[in-house]
Amino acid sequence: MEPLSAPAILTSAVILGGVGLVFASLIAIANRKFYVWEDPRIDVVAGLLPGANCGACGQPGCRAFAESAIAGALAPAACTVASPDIRAEIASYLGVDVGQAVKRVARLLCAGGRDVAPDRADYLGLATCKAAAAVAGGGKGCVWGCLYLADCAVACDFDAIHMNAVGLPIVIPERCTACGDCVEACPKDLFALMPMDHKLIVQCKSLLEGEAADRLCRVACNACGKCALDAAPGVIEMKNGLAVVDYTKNDLAGPEATRRCPTGAIVWVEGPQFASRPLPAEEIAA
Secondary structure (H helix, E strand, C coil), rough: CCCCCHHHHHHHHHHHHHHHHHHHHHHHHHHHHHHHCCCCCHHHHHCCCCCCCCCCCCCCCCCHHHHHHHHHHCCCHHHCCCCCHHHHHHHHHCCCCCCCCCEEEECCCCCCCCCCEECCCCCCCCCCCCHHHCCCCCCEECCCCCCCCCCHHCCCCCEEEEECCCCCEECCCCCCCCHHHHHCCCCCEEEEEECCCCCEECCCCCCHHHHHHHHHCCCCCCCCHHHHHHHHCCCCCECCCCEEHHHHHHHHHHHHCCCCCCCCCECCCCCCCCCCCCCCCHHCCC
């Protein structure tokens, strides 16, 4: 094979260089035409945030929160995972007020632990709530209740959920970020994200009434209706045999609605749930 001549090499180089120049020009034009300016403060604020991307603020991640904070759509206080000092630093950097936000936590709408809610069968399958729920609703007598297999605790990345001695998941408010992972993990839909100032809680989702409810769980709502009568008008309504709190009237809610409940299904919660069934001190400190 004969070697290429100098003119051929030069011609090839000119062609390749010309093609490169054309494409580089096209890329430069496209970059100029489609360039989207981004506020440099976004990187600064995102860098100050915890980086948990938990979604507790209602945004899909910390960067989205930073964008909303800079746009004025969210106050720095909306990030409940960040420390007060971090929120103050963000507010100072943006030149805005820290704002106020009521902390939200996951609340369990079931109090039926093994001590009060008997099983109807022994479940011996895969040890997850999702798997147990797929087998005739699980082995628990109350088909609406907690299955004790801790899918919620496994899903929690913040170590905010621990199982107590009777099988119920206990949420530690100080650690809970209201990310919603436990809500998605529970096949019985027993978790709800609630502001801490929503203190009147019905810890039951059973739709049975009277003795039928009582037989399956000693702390079930049996649809007696006393809480609805004792609460301020409109705060509680009986729906399908279950007491339902209207939180749009939360300012009217009070502990008087709980005092005549024969089973303790409706409670007034100050802080963590199930305070009478505390976790061992060493487990909380872990």
